Structures are given as structure tokens and as C-alpha cells.
Amino acid sequence: MFEKLSEKIPVFSFYNPKASPPAGGSQPLYLKWQGNLLTVTKVGLHHTIHEGRSLIHVFCVTAGELFFKLHFDTTALTWTVKEISDGNPT
């Protein structure tokens, strides 16, 4: 299953001033998805994009049995799920 979406969700993030990238800095720790609180188990990739002048931090993470692509909008301070996948082709 692979799905593109655009849904704002609650995310708990953590900032570690001592850690270095790609594991360090600020990153999501827990997210709430369909009523379940899931622990982020791995950050696969963290990069940034611009939407106009808004800087978006993109976190590709696994939580529970799922993959999430999360956008953190640094202007609006919102977390949005943009993609979700269970790792299977369809």
C-alpha cells in the first residue's frame, strides 16, 4: 500500500543540541495516526524544501508498521502527513 495524502496530525518532536545530523538536531519522536500513538522508530531521511518562501522540513520516518513522509512547515508550524506506505508494492 502506498498513498499520497495531505493530513495535519499531532507530532511530538525532540531537540537534541548535542547530536549531529542525520540522526541529531530536532526530529519527531511520536505521532498520532488514526487514534493511535506511534513511536518513530527510524528517521530514514531528513531534508528541506521550499514552498515559496516557506521552509519545509521533510522527515521520512517509520512508526509502528508504517512509513510516513512528514512535512514540518516552519512558517505555519504545522505537521502534515504527505505519504504513507506499508512497504508493499500495492
Place this chain on the structure above:
Amino acid sequence: MEIRLNPSLASKMHIDLNSCFASVEQQANPLWRGKPLVVAAYDSPGGCVLSPSIEAKKFGIKTGFRVKEAKELCPNVIVRMPDPPKYHFVHDEMMKVFRDSCPKVIPKSIDEALLDFEDLGYTEEKLIDVAISIKDSIKRRVGDWLTVSVGIAPNRFLAKLASGLHKPDGLDVINAQNLVQTLAKLGLVDLPGINVRYEARLNANGIFTPLDFLRSGRDLLQKQVFVSIVGYYWFQRLRGFEIDNVDFLRRSFGQEYAIGKPLANPRQLSSLLYKLCEKMGRRLREGKFSAHGIHLACSYEDQTFNHRSQVQHTPMYSTKSLFVSAQRVLNSFGFTKKITKLAVSCYDLTKVSSSDQLCLFDYQDKDKNLTEALDKINNRFGEYTVKPLLMLEMEDKILERVAFKSYD
């Protein structure tokens, strides 16, 4: 016959990220690791595979296959469309790693770079240590799933050849001592830059292996095989002498679009053409260029092809001026046959500066100022915030692609 090889120390290191786009997708999504995956231009059956993962390659899937061919070989293959920001990010991070090890880094494409250690005078052993350290740094600082193949040699050509000898995660050195043994194991088309047409040309002159190629004299290559200076370049290149340290200037900007459902409708084609011109114009203006020439190429449903160039007296800078010229060429082709691919490019570039000669007619300045104002709005609020009526409902068409350009 004794062959005079370059006796210099190996000083060039070519680094190539293995299965670039597919590996980056697997890096981003740990659930896809170890699974056959392809990144394709489109996920429809006719989409072209741009990058198969290492696991997909084991099923025989290669770059250039159609998605349906990939699925015939591996029904469970995961198909993803490109996500260029991820690849640009990985490229930038890799360049940072390279620049920490070498003062002269030349990006060759989004997944390849050349590191020139000539000024540092490192020994081969030291270069191997540097290569191992770079591999380790990429895993630590960029992504633990990413692997690179490294080639070390006295010139760029042999370094690139060495980087392709053992994939993935290879590390090979080619020098004057092992060049002959290395070439003995390869075919002509294994050499970077030798395609099947060059192979046929070499075969016609009695050259069937890389060793035959290496043993060929300069006169044979220059006067008979390539009938140009290219023959001399190959003579030097194969012997490990550097002749590829040339910087090429940009000569054109172009965009193309393969139309999923062939079109002959003038209005729909104009919309596509406008969007192509807008993307091309944005890149042209970003590079601070204007263009005098426009070139349009169309591939048709009946496998025919038409293309034409036009040179304008006044330089084109705005999207509108590029579009008007391209539309004129498109109109000259007629709309009788369905088009499957539309490609537009502009050439004959000149740098734009504030000291440009003033134009006699002020409408050109107004056009330039308006274009720059629109670009500023779109830079600030996002692409296509302001767009012409022709581009309405075009947002999902002509997606961003990873262009082959200098990524410095």
C-alpha cells in the same frame, strides 16, 4: 610493440552513488530496503525506468526498461516516481563529504563526482585510505543504506572505468602496472564513451577488444577510425594521459514532455508548450541569460519526427517571448497528426546584465520588468502562483525532473 603508458601516480578519484534514485528512496523508506524497487519517469505501464535498485537488477531489470517489462520480470517490484528534492539533498550532502577530503571536487552529475588529488601528491595507499574514509562518512553522515563505487587512476577516464568494475560498493585502482590486465577482462562497450556505433566503427577497422584499442597506433585511430582529433584523444585517454579536463560552457536550455495520451488539439498543445516554456524560461533567467534561438521538436504517433529552429533578431527573455516563438514553429508543423512528445529548447545564449544596450522600443523593457516581477512572486509564494489562463489545470502535468547540469 611497447605501449607508452602514463607513469604518473594515480591522482583522480571517480565516485558513483550506486543505483542513485532507487537507493535514496530505500534510504528514505526503510520498509523498502532489500526489496526490488524501480524509480520510473511515470508509474504507468509505459513509464521509463530511470533507476532500478540493486535488488531489482538481480531480476534483470535495467535502466531504460518500461514499467510493464520490469513487472514481467518481477511482479512484486515497487514502482516509484522521482522525488528530485531528495536526490538534490543527497547530492549536496555527498559533495560536503567529498570537499572535506579533497580541495578540488568536480560534480559530474547528480550521482557522480570527480575528486582531483593531483596537487596533494598522495600515494596510491593514501588514496585508498581516503576512499575508505569517504565510504564510511557517506554511511554516517548521509545515509546508512547508501553505497558508492570508487575508481582511482591517473586520468578521469580510467578512474570512471575503475569505478564501474565492481558494483555495488566497489573500490578499484587502475595504474600503469595493471592497465593491460584490467582491459583484457572487458569488452569495448564496457569503456565509458564507447557505444554500439563506436564499437561497429572500431570493429570495421580490426579492433575487437579494449586491448586491440590500446595497441592501436595514433595514426590508425586519428586518420582511419575516427577521422578526426577524437582518435588522438582516445589514444591518450586509454594510456592514462589526461585530456578530459575541459570545462564546457552552457549552450542551451531545454524541456521536453512525453504526452501520455497523444494529442492533436491545438489548444491543449499550446497549454503544454506554455508550461514547457515557463519552466525553460525560469531556468534561463535564473542563469541570467537571454536566447536568440528557439528549437522545437515533435514526435508523432506514427513514429515520425519533425523539428525546426528559428533565430530571432531580438533576444528572448520572458516566457511570453519564448512561447510566441515556439508556438510559431509549432503552427508551421500543422496539427494533422497526433503528437506523442514535445521538446523545446532555446540556444544562442547571451549573458544579461544591467549594462545591456538600451532598447529603442520601451515595450521590451516593460516585458522584462514584468517577467522579473512575476518570477519574484512565484519565488516567494511558490511556483505557478501567478500564471496565464493557458496554464490553468496544468499543475499536475510536466513534473520536475532531475536535469543533467552542474550541481556546483
